[in-house]
Amino acid sequence: MTTNGSGALLSTHGLYKAFGGNVAVHDVSLDLYPDRITALIGPNGAGKTTLFNIITGYERADAGSITFDGQPVTGMAPWEISRRGVVRTFQTPVGFPTMTVWESLQVAGASHNVLTGMMTNRGRRETAELSERADEILQNLGLNELIDTPVDELAAGDRKLAELARQLMAQPRLLLLDEPAAGVNPGAISRLSELIRDVHRSGIALMIIDHNLSFVLDVADYVHTMANGRIIAEGTPEEIAANPLVRQVYMGADT
Amino acid sequence: MSTLAAISALSSPTFWVSLLTLIGIYASVTMLLNVESGWGGMWDLGIVGLLAIGSYTYTIVTNPPGEFEVSYAPGWPVWAGILAAMLMTGIVAFLVGLPALRARREYFLIITFAFAEVFRQLAINLGDLTHGTVGFNSVARPFESFFQRDALRAVLLVVTWGAALLVYALTRRISRSGYGRALRAMRDNEPAALSLGIRVSRLRLQTFVLVGVAIGGIAPLYMWWLRYANPNVFRAQFTFTAWTALVLGGIASRFGPVLGVAVLLLFTELVELIDVPPELRNVHVAVHPLAIGLLLVLVLRFRPEGLLSERRTFGERARRQTALDVAMAAVASRLRRLGRGDAVRAEAL
Numbered sequence: 001m002t003t004n005g006s007g008a009l010l011s012t013h014g015l016y017k018a019f020g021g022n023v024a025v026h027d028v029s030l031d032l033y034p035d036r037i038t039a040l041i042g043p044n045g046a047g048k049t050t051l052f053n054i055i056t057g058y059e060r061a062d063a064g065s066i067t068f069d070g071q072p073v074t075g076m077a078p079w080e081i082s083r084r085g086v087v088r089t090f091q092t093p094v095g096f097p098t099m100t101v102w103e104s105l106q107v108a109g110a111s112h113n114v115l116t117g118m119m120t121n122r123g124r125r126e127t128a129e130l131s132e133r134a135d136e137i138l139q140n141l142g143l144n145e146l147i148d149t150p151v152d153e154l155a156a157g158d159r160k161l162a163e164l165a166r167q168l169m170a171q172p173r174l175l176l177l178d179e180p181a182a183g184v185n186p187g188a189i190s191r192l193s194e195l196i197r198d199v200h201r202s203g204i205a206l207m208i209i210d211h212n213l214s215f216v217l218d219v220a221d222y223v224h225t226m227a228n229g230r231i232i233a234e235g236t237p238e239e240i241a242a243n244p245l246v247r248q249v250y251m252g253a254d255t
Numbered sequence: 256m257s258t259l260a261a262i263s264a265l266s267s268p269t270f271w272v273s274l275l276t277l278i279g280i281y282a283s284v285t286m287l288l289n290v291e292s293g294w295g296g297m298w299d300l301g302i303v304g305l306l307a308i309g310s311y312t313y314t315i316v317t318n319p320p321g322e323f324e325v326s327y328a329p330g331w332p333v334w335a336g337i338l339a340a341m342l343m344t345g346i347v348a349f350l351v352g353l354p355a356l357r358a359r360r361e362y363f364l365i366i367t368f369a370f371a372e373v374f375r376q377l378a379i380n381l382g383d384l385t386h387g388t389v390g391f392n393s394v395a396r397p398f399e400s401f402f403q404r405d406a407l408r409a410v411l412l413v414v415t416w417g418a419a420l421l422v423y424a425l426t427r428r429i430s431r432s433g434y435g436r437a438l439r440a441m442r443d444n445e446p447a448a449l450s451l452g453i454r455v456s457r458l459r460l461q462t463f464v465l466v467g468v469a470i471g472g473i474a475p476l477y478m479w480w481l482r483y484a485n486p487n488v489f490r491a492q493f494t495f496t497a498w499t500a501l502v503l504g505g506i507a508s509r510f511g512p513v514l515g516v517a518v519l520l521l522f523t524e525l526v527e528l529i530d531v532p533p534e535l536r537n538v539h540v541a542v543h544p545l546a547i548g549l550l551l552v553l554v555l556r557f558r559p560e561g562l563l564s565e566r567r568t569f570g571e572r573a574r575r576q577t578a579l580d581v582a583m584a585a586v587a588s589r590l591r592r593l594g595r596g597d598a599v600r601a602e603a604l
Contacts, residue, residue, distance in 0.1 A: 058446065078449035088450055096443040098507070098565055099436075107440045108451040110433025114461045150566070170451050 009034045009174055009205050010055070010086070015064035017050055017229075024050040025061070026229035032174070034205035037196070039220035041213065041240075043249060046226040048209045049091065052176050056088045057081045068174070085173030089180065093163035097152035101143060101162050104151055105134040108169035130169070137165045141195060156183040161195075174205040181212045193219040213250065217241055225249070264528055272408045276480050278520050279415035283422045283473045285497045285504075285512035290426055291466045293507035293565075294435060296442025297356070297459060298364040300494055304371030305467050307489035308347045309474025311378060311385060313340040314484045317395040326383045333397040333475070341471035348467025349460070356459045371491065378486040390485025394478045415476050422469065423513065430509050430568065438462065439507070439569075499547075503554055505561030509568045515561065522550055 008031035017025040025047045032038050040048050053059040055066060057078040065074045073081055096104045109130050138144045141161050146154065154162055160180060167175065177196070184192055189212070196219055200206050210216045216223065217237040225233040225240060227249045233240060240246055264270045284302060291297050317336035320328045331339065355366040378385045398410055429435040441448040441455045448455055478484060496519070504515020526546045531539045554562065 056450065058449075077454075078446070079452050079454045082450050082452040090447065090450075094444050095447065096440050098439060098443055099569065103436065103569060104440075106433075107436045107448070107453075110436060112433055112437035112453050112458060114434055114458075114465055166447075167450065 007033055007035075009069060010207075011067050012051075012055065013065045013067075015051065015054055015061045015066070017047075017054060017059060017061050023229050025054065028064070028226075028229075028231055030224055030231060030234070032205065032207055033222075034174075036221035037200050037219060038207045039216045039223045040207065040209045040226060041211075041216050041223060041246075042226035044211075047229040048226055049178060050229075051226070052088060052178055052209060055081075056086060056176065082170060085171070086176070087167045087170045087172035087174070088176040089160075089163050089167055089178050091178045091182065093159045095151040095159065095163055095166065097150070100148050100150055101138070101154070101165070102134065102147045104162070104166050105137070105169050106130055108166060109133070109171065134165075134169060137168050140198065141165050157185060157188055160184055160192075164195075164199075168199070168204075172204055174207070175199065177206065177208045177210075179210050180208060181210050181215045189215050190218075269405065269408070272405075272412050273480070274520065274524055276408070276412045276415050276476075278517055279412070279419045280473060280477050280480060281497060281500065281516040281520060282513045283415075283419045283476075284470060285500050285516050286419075286422050286426050287466045287469050287473075288497050289501055289507065289512045290429060290438070291462055293501065293512075294429070294438040294442065295459065295462045296360075296438075297463065298360055299367045299463075299466075300364045300491075300498070301351075301367030301369070301371035302470070302497055303489050303491060303493040304351075304367070304374045305344050305348060305470045306474050306477065306493065307371070307374050307378065309340040309344040309471035310478050310484055310489070312343040312471070313337065313475040313478055314391050314394055315384060318391065319395070322393070323386050323391060325386055333395060336395065337472060337475050340474050341468045344471025344474065345464050345468035348464045352460045352463040352467075356456065356463060368491065368494075371489070371494065375486050375489050378489070385486075388486060390483060390488075392483045394482050394484065396479045396482070411476075411479050415480070418473065418476055419513070422473070423510075425469070426509060499551060501561075503551060503561060505558075505563035505565070505567075507565035507568070508561065508563035511561055511563040511568075514563060518562070519547070519550075523547060 010032040011030070013029050015025050015028040017023075028047075028051060040051070042048055050059060054061045057073075057076050057080065060075055065072060067073065068081075068084060068086055071084075073084065073086070076084075096107065099107075106127075110127075135144075138147060141164065143158065143161055143165055146158060146162070151159065151162060160183060164177070164180065180196065181189055181192060193215065196206065196208070208216065208220060217240070220237055223235065223237055223240040224231050225243070225246050232249065233243045233246050235243070284306065288299060288302050291299050313336040315325070315327060316329055316331045316339045317333060318325075318328045318330065320330045322328070351367070351370050355363055355370065358366055378390075379388055396407070396411070397414075398407060401407075402410055429438075437448065437453045437458060440451070441453055441458060445455055481488065497516075500515035500519045501512055502515070503519055504513065505511030526543055529539065558564075560566070
């Protein structure tokens, strides 16, 4: 396994995390390159979301390190990592239920501090710039009809897209998508793949966790497979689909 | 109370000036409570504790030297007293906030409630500074040498509502700002707020201190209205009244706190003034809180979010407020795209 290879945007090195006696992530080292869509697959409980949580600062690794863009980010707080450009989505997209889609898109990118967010004129110019960005993102995701809909009244699939739109407002350099296809109706999956490819084409590095194997193999350029906290295989979608170990893990645990 | 007394109270300017002043004070405090608890999701049940700090600070530093048997009476002017009250309340909010804000929801609520009671006990026991349970039976007020008694009351009414207007302008600014949205975002969904780069713990502390400083500024108004200070004034009843008004008016709405306070305090006064025969007077006193409870139940039965609601304050309206911004941004982006050509449009996300 190559680490610290040239061109890797994010590298993890020997990440280890246990909850009590239960090892969730066991010596995970991986490199993430911006020029390909990376996926992380594996059965339930394989440690995928825990790995996301560690990378984005929501959990602290017991051992190991993470570098982003050459800088160490191990143990940083989630907001700090987000501001460096590593932004994630969540498995259950609750969002901000009291806000409309539009409002929730205005949260990211604005000044949040008491003083800079309230007292200075900077806030106003930001609003115009944010509005423009929000309109563009909503248009591209086909959400412009739902702009004034409260987030908690959205259908499950739209809610996923609204969450994606909201996180794009944070101008990520690397976006981690936690099960983007879960709850999306099967007919809309191919459109979702297209949108995700568009996001990647716009210059944002991507890493995707999903259960839906056909979706992942379709959208990803490179796939890591996890089971029991370890990476058991990695390669192109074709290699992964043909890998007997992956087939055994998937057939054994899922389907 | 006889019919005559009730009518005379309602037709007396003094009654109305006093009641309207009190409404202005409560409205300011409740609007600030709304920033913290309604938008910020920090359920503060110790708001009276901050008011006590501000009130005592103002009263102590502005008392004329020698009037009370206390060790510290510098006799500062009124304006210096107001600044001292704001500063002191801000400092105390910071010191309370550091530990208390580590807890959430009901735990934060219990801690703030406890701190308010601790401050009251301190006021009782630091007799050298606060004059103990007796407290102070006079408070320095501004403009005292310029106006007669009733005129001064009217002037202070105007000053109080000027302050309330300032607080309203502040909350209005907050509600439309990135800061206000960040507050509501962290209340709705803390992990998602963090993932957008919002520094949640610092935002909480900043908000708590901001509310503290502002309440420190309102406290002198309360002292001018009350004209005495003792530990009994700062019982939890004040906090409960503010909370009741907040729920009644519509928690997390913008104008709800003002409306809630006005409805609640007017209703309370009118219930008290209802004329009853002498033999029913005990019943009247006992039924009094019941009537207020009934008002609350009825409002929440038919308007569960309160008289006004967060959804009416924000939502579509908030979008329309930025419609001009959106239009201008659309024109700007159209122009830019014309310059860059169509190829770029395909790439843009």
